Amino acid sequence: MxxxxxxxxxxxxxxxxxxxxxxxxxxxxxxxxxxxxxxxxxxxxxxxxxxxxxxxxxxxxxxxxxxxxxxxxxxxxxxxxxxxxxxxxxxxxxxxxxxxxxxxxxxxxxxxxxxxxxxxxxxxxxxxxxxxxxxxxxxxxxxxxxxxxxxxxxRPGEAALRKLLRSVFFKGMAAAVLEALEAAKRLGLEAEVWDNIAKTLKEADETLVGRLVEGSLRHAERRREEMLAAAELLREVGVEPLVTEATARQLGRLLGRELA
The missing domain is CATH 3.40.50.720 (NAD(P)-binding Rossmann-like Domain)
Incomplete structure (x- = not known):
């Protein structure tokens, strides 16, 4: 052969x-x-x-x-x-x-x-x-x-679109982790926040996606206020809140849909 x-x-x-x-x-x-x-x-x-x-x-x-x-x-x-x-x-x-x-x-x-x-x-x-x-x-x-x-x-593109949809989540999560850890480091809390993130990911199960979606839809207004406060904290310690502010904007959109 x-x-x-x-x-x-x-x-x-x-x-x-x-x-x-x-x-x-x-x-x-x-x-x-x-x-x-x-x-x-x-x-x-x-x-x-x-x-x-x-x-x-x-x-x-x-x-x-x-x-x-x-x-x-x-x-x-x-x-x-x-x-x-x-x-x-x-x-x-x-x-x-x-x-x-x-x-x-x-x-x-x-x-x-x-x-x-x-x-x-x-x-x-x-x-x-x-x-x-x-x-x-x-x-x-x-x-x-x-x-x-x-x-x-x-069809060409079927594989690519599946990877990129996953990337929106996975790379977005990585960006959020980096932003949180950078602020935590400047506040002397890096190890504590690191452990908290690791524990949360370790305990995740198949119900997590549903809870994330449902929670965001149900509590969009409160969570938006929470992320705006988090963005203010990050700016105070010198970290640009790129992911945090984007999250607040997304929650604002969800809130707008609910009101509509």
């Missing part, structure tokens, strides 16, 4: 970890990164994106969303029918659909891939969502090598 040949475009933290795992799993890996020093032991180093893609059954674009279109346009002239082109960058659903349109004339099958947790430490086993014309082929090619892929739709 012929070895799977994979092109990895982008050898940063994520790309190099995935490439290493592919090599350990027995795949033949060709890689390219515009930074010459970035490489992985055992990988065949190409001189361009186009060179890396030629002859590869599977192409993984692991760059940044801001260069995803540029990379797709560079490899489009050499892509062939039957190849699978997977974009693993965190990008908007509209950009994923645009990439699929750019590559459609080549006959290659596009896959929108959303990596759902940090790649370092997990590598190829990072939980991921996939959508698009090549999603099932992508899953079939990589799962035997250790990948964890859930197909969520046939």
């Amino acid at each position: 012929a070895r799977l040949r994979v092109a990895v475009l982008g050898l940063g933290e994520a790309g190099s970890a995935i490439a290493q795992d592919l090599l350990r799993a027995g795949a033949e890996v060709v890689g390219f990164d515009p930074v010459p020093e970035k490489t992985v032991t055992g990988l065949l180093r190409a001189q361009s994106e186009a060179e890396a893609v030629e002859g590869a059954s599977l192409v993984l674009s692991v760059n940044w969303a801001r260069v995803a279109r540029e990379v797709a346009e560079k490899v489009a002239p050499v892509l062939r029918p039957g190849q699978i082109y997977a974009d693993l960058n965190t990008a908007s659903p509209s950009l994923k659909r645009l990439l699929a349109e750019i590559l459609a004339p080549t006959g290659a099958r596009f896959v929108d891939v959303a990596l759902m947790s940090p790649v370092p430490g997990r590598g190829l086993a990072t939980p991921s969502l996939a959508s698009g014309p090549g999603a099932w082929a992508y899953k079939g090619g990589l799962e035997p090598l250790g990948a964890a892929v859930e197909v969520v739709g046939e």
Whole structure:
């Protein structure tokens, strides 16, 4: 049985970890990164994106969303029918659909891939969502090598939108934690607030989302006043209350809906 040949475009933290795992799993890996020093032991180093893609059954674009279109346009002239082109960058659903349109004339099958947790430490086993014309082929090619892929739709962008909706919550929560801890540090209460946050997260269960939504709707006015007071406290200790004031504005909107 012929070895799977994979092109990895982008050898940063994520790309190099995935490439290493592919090599350990027995795949033949060709890689390219515009930074010459970035490489992985055992990988065949190409001189361009186009060179890396030629002859590869599977192409993984692991760059940044801001260069995803540029990379797709560079490899489009050499892509062939039957190849699978997977974009693993965190990008908007509209950009994923645009990439699929750019590559459609080549006959290659596009896959929108959303990596759902940090790649370092997990590598190829990072939980991921996939959508698009090549999603099932992508899953079939990589799962035997250790990948964890859930197909969520046939249209490009279906995977991206699910990751970004999760990001609204998860990254927003991280921003709120950072803002609270910065103020607590300036007041000499960092360890106490840290422990309180950790305890709250540890005790969370499946009812938490419902309680958060119901509580905000029911007590929007009181909670808005509470967050305005918190914002005043943060300003007093020199912390800009970005998340806190945004929360107060959202509660104000909820209150407006209730009054309407």
